[in-house]
Amino acid sequence: xxxxxxxxxxxxxxxxxxxxxxxxxxxxxxxxxxxxxxxxxxxxxxxxxxxxxxxxxxxxxxxxxxxxxxxxxxxxxxxxxxxxxxxxxxxxxxxxxxxxxxxxxxxxxxxxxxxxxxxxxxxxxxxxxxxxxxxxxxxxxxxxxxxxxxxxxxxxxxxxxxxxxxxxxxxxxxxxxxxxxxxxxxxxxxxxxxxxxxxxxxxxxxxxxxxxxxxxxxxxxxxxxxxxxxxxxxxxxxxxxxxxxxxxxxxxxxxxxxxxxxxxxxxxxxxxxxxxxxxxxxxxxxxxxxxxxxxxxxxxxxxxxxxxxxxxxxxxxxxxxxxxxxxxxxxxxxxxxxxxxxxxx
Numbered sequence: 096x097x098x099x100x101x102x103x104x105x106x107x108x109x110x111x112x113x114x115x116x117x118x119x120x121x122x123x124x125x126x127x128x129x130x131x132x133x134x135x136x137x138x139x140x141x142x143x144x145x146x147x148x149x150x151x152x153x154x155x156x157x158x159x160x161x162x163x164x165x166x167x168x169x170x171x172x173x174x175x176x177x178x179x180x181x182x183x184x185x186x187x188x189x190x191x192x193x194x195x196x197x198x199x200x201x202x203x204x205x206x207x208x209x210x211x212x213x214x215x216x217x218x219x220x221x222x223x224x225x226x227x228x229x230x231x232x233x234x235x236x237x238x239x240x241x242x243x244x245x246x247x248x249x250x251x252x253x254x255x256x257x258x259x260x261x262x263x264x265x266x267x268x269x270x271x272x273x274x275x276x277x278x279x280x281x282x283x284x285x286x287x288x289x290x291x292x293x294x295x296x297x298x299x300x301x302x303x304x305x306x307x308x309x310x311x312x313x314x315x316x317x318x319x320x321x322x323x324x325x326x327x328x329x330x331x332x333x334x335x336x337x338x339x340x341x342x343x344x345x346x347x348x349x350x351x352x353x354x355x356x357x358x359x360x361x362x363x364x365x366x367x368x369x370x371x372x373x374x375x376x377x378x379x380x381x382x383x384x385x386x387x388x389x390x391x392x393x394x395x396x397x398x399x400x401x402x403x404x405x406x407x408x409x410x411x412x413x414x415x416x417x418x419x420x421x422x423x424x425x426x427x428x429x430x431x432x433x434x435x436x437x438x439x440x
Contacts, residue, residue: 150411152259154402155267158224160250161231163240170284170360173245188363189355190380196422196431199288199357199382203420203431205239206290208439210281210432213253217296219273223255226279227266234283237439242282242289242360249404254280254293261348261388261397261406261414271298276305278416282360289360291384292432293418304391305413308345312389312415315339319368319385320421323428329364329375336387337370346395348388348414350406355383356420369395377423382431386418 163169191199212233216226231252234241241252249265256264256278257271264278271277280293295309315336322331332353340347353366367373368387390397392412399406408414420432 150259150398150407150409152400152405152407152411154400154405155269157250157265157267157402160244161228161252163244164235167235167238167240168284168287169240170242170246170289172247173240186363188375188378188381189357190378191357191382191422192380195357196380196382198286199290200431202239202283202285202288203290203292204434204438205234205237205283205285206281206292206420207432207434208237209233209239209283210279210292210294211434213279213281214294214296217271217277217279217298219275219299220270221298222268222270223257223264223266223277224268226255227251227253230279230281239283239285242284242291243280246360254278256280256406256414256416258413259408259411261390261408262351262416263404263406265402265404273299274301274305275299276301276309276413276415278414280416280418287358289356289358290432291356291360291418291420293386293416295415295417307343308389308391308413308415311339311343311345312387313417315368315387315389316385316417316419319387320419320428320430323377323385323421323423325377325379325423325425325427327377329366329377330371330373332385333367333369333371333373336368340369340387340389343389344393346390346393348390348397349395350397351386351388353384353386353418355381357382377428379423379425381423382420384418384420386416388414388416390414 213230216229243249244252251266254263255266256262257275275298277296278293282289282291319332319335347369349369355362355364366383390408390412392410394410396409397406398409419430422429422431
């Protein structure tokens, strides 16, 4: 035990090249200390050794929150942030009727439209703040409320996660650079329902490894969607995604999951994007998102920045995510976040 402790202390104090040694020693120390209840003193000491993340990403200035005209119907939390506390902690899974799914279809199609619109804005030199403004205006033009705006206090209308940002990136004044990869997470509220989706885009031309990461993440989502249908175990989704990640050597983020959606933004069921044994099967009327996040280096470790929103890969490696909202039908599934060409032009 003491030898492990000394290894940690020495590695932390040395050059960053010793970081991997320290991490391995920390894991060993944690395991040993945790199994030896008599050594609580050393266990407490272990908790004070937190290695600084290697990710160099920094936060840029964020402009004030945009306003939404009075004629746009808003979700309850738009006026009262207390009401934006997610209901995902509940265990009740809503089974929607065909009429309810039809009622939320337009919101999902609008989200898909906005996702495509957002992607067309991506180019070197543009700031994510400018993309957010354009998307915000397009949401208003088609009559939808941008769901992220004000949700749990989120200050913008979309999430923009660039390079090593895993998710929940706040649009800011950093210009996109040639080769940047970016996830734009779009959600809208219309007719009393939310629609939620995201996709990866590239500023200019991406390097081959970035393209491989993006393609694998999209493939994982599509394979997970393809197996969905009545009485299929919910945990099959995670297994399909895990198979792709393992094949490519990518890490899967475990801190964030897919979720049910409807009149509320986040509701059960919880959809885990890694191999798991969670109980439950898919039933007709379930509507939920599938949104895996893959990290390029193989790590699954992430951390949250000082803004309490922006989540980064712990080691600075790039991350990718795709998302669709799907409904379980009597004979399979339907992707709701798809729009027709020119539908909202």
